[in-house]
Amino acid sequence: MTSPLFRGLEKALLAKSSACTLDIDRARPHRVGVALWLLCIVVMATAHNGHAAVLPEDRVDVLYHSYDGGGAEISGPSVLVRKGVANTVSVYANYYVDEVTGASIDVDLVAGATTYQEERTEYSLGLDYLYDKTIMSLSYSSSTENDYEAETVSFGISQDFFGDLTNVSLGFSLGNDTVRRNEDLDPGDTPFEDEAEHRRYSVGISQILTKSFILALNFETVVDEGYLSNPYRQVRFVDNSVARGFSLEPELYPRTRNSDAYGIRGMYYLPYRASLRAEYRALSDSWGISADSVELRYIHPIEQLNLTLEGKYRVYDQTEANFFDDLFPFRNVNGVEFRARDKEMSAFTTDTIGLGISYELPPNWIPFMEKSSINLYWDHIQFDYEQFRDHRDPEALEAGAEEFYSFNANVIRFFFSFWY
Amino acid sequence: MKFILIMVAVLTVSGCSVTPWVKPYERQNLADPIMAFDRDPVATSYLNHVFDAREAMRGADGSSGGGCGCN
Numbered sequence: 010m011t012s013p014l015f016r017g018l019e020k021a022l023l024a025k026s027s028a029c030t031l032d033i034d035r036a037r038p039h040r041v042g043v044a045l046w047l048l049c050i051v052v053m054a055t056a057h058n059g060h061a062a063v064l065p066e067d068r069v070d071v072l073y074h075s076y077d078g079g080g081a082e083i084s085g086p087s088v089l090v091r092k093g094v095a096n097t098v099s100v101y102a103n104y105y106v107d108e109v110t111g112a113s114i115d116v117d118l119v120a121g122a123t124t125y126q127e128e129r130t131e132y133s134l135g136l137d138y139l140y141d142k143t144i145m146s147l148s149y150s151s152s153t154e155n156d157y158e159a160e161t162v163s164f165g166i167s168q169d170f171f172g173d174l175t176n177v178s179l180g181f182s183l184g185n186d187t188v189r190r191n192e193d194l195d196p197g198d199t200p201f202e203d204e205a206e207h208r209r210y211s212v213g214i215s216q217i218l219t220k221s222f223i224l225a226l227n228f229e230t231v232v233d234e235g236y237l238s239n240p241y242r243q244v245r246f247v248d249n250s251v252a253r254g255f256s257l258e259p260e261l262y263p264r265t266r267n268s269d270a271y272g273i274r275g276m277y278y279l280p281y282r283a284s285l286r287a288e289y290r291a292l293s294d295s296w297g298i299s300a301d302s303v304e305l306r307y308i309h310p311i312e313q314l315n316l317t318l319e320g321k322y323r324v325y326d327q328t329e330a331n332f333f334d335d336l337f338p339f340r341n342v343n344g345v346e347f348r349a350r351d352k353e354m355s356a357f358t359t360d361t362i363g364l365g366i367s368y369e370l371p372p373n374w375i376p377f378m379e380k381s382s383i384n385l386y387w388d389h390i391q392f393d394y395e396q397f398r399d400h401r402d403p404e405a406l407e408a409g410a411e412e413f414y415s416f417n418a419n420v421i422r423f424f425f426s427f428w429y
Numbered sequence: 430m431k432f433i434l435i436m437v438a439v440l441t442v443s444g445c446s447v448t449p450w451v452k453p454y455e456r457q458n459l460a461d462p463i464m465a466f467d468r469d470p471v472a473t474s475y476l477n478h479v480f481d482a483r484e485a486m487r488g489a490d491g492s493s494g495g496g497c498g499c500n
Binding site: 070072074076087089103105171172173174209211213215217219220221223225227228229230231268270271272274276278282283284286292294298300301302310317325327330353359384388390392422424426 | 449453461469472474480
């Protein structure tokens, strides 16, 4: 989200007033518990030390996105429209589509070198309500695939403190998924269907430290319950009775997962009008996974050309889930042992470089629009797995001796933005 | 836990009397669009989704939560 805090600051400057502002920056997590979360809501809702809050700007974004890597191609549009109503309410709607074609290594393991196609469509609606010095946010989203449906409701609240130098925000979201499996069934068979629930608790604080430096800290706890496996994916185990040395069986995940994550990010304004953004995030979960990432970003406007350039580098590292194995030593007798071979559950690293360019169109170039921009971003991601092996390795002498899997992906975001 | 609760209460109550050390008229740098943590929500949301679907990391990314329905 573009921080309303900054828009508030800008507005305050233009008005040459000392008006305080609010940040809506939504849902940020916490691990100290629901009690503290509820207490904070009460405290924030009754606090009276701020001034006027600012709702998000009216804007339209029309985005084309593309992901190409690891044998999968995913692309589609995303359209976001936001509009203020009566100075106290801002509503938005988002339409998003993923068109998937390809054959990833996960599909290849189970079904061989086949190509599949599917589509995911997501609709989101949201509302931000400004009351006195508080902004409350409510949103709903619905995602549909032919074998997966997800609905999520989110609530957030935020407020500035201490003369606009500090902003605190809290959030909660509840998601319910229905998981199915596309399959050919014999008459009388019951199709697979299961449920999953996701609860997210979040808290965030952003702090202006100097005239050129702002810092933000976020916590988020996520609780998952229900069917968390992938109904299509399988694990492999040693089987010397077949030529390739292994056989397959369905993966089996625990039906609960809890994770705690925190992130700290800062932005610094350089003396010659450019900015540096640094971020560190870390996660640990009940499946034994620890992960962290570091990202550095440099943003450089060229005012004479109405251009803004951006470059970034990100590195990510995670450990494996404690029930992950690339090749299990034997069949899961009685099917009671948790087993995963998803590459996302393996230990691995990613390295990402990203470049972006934005061009702001001349004022009034598009009728009825205060400002318009054309934007192109490219990200190149290198995935290097440390335990997940490429079962297709033709030079491997036996199962379990294949080379570790690696691949790279290119991600494109091309979009138009209009402010009105 | 008690310490955190007390601190929240104290800081909230005392908030009215804090004098900002960065005045509103000193915030032109912070108000510059290039200082926004997230200038383009729709683009950031998509990239977060790309990473969320392929990494075990999730949450605390500074944006809103929500399901993705991706398997």
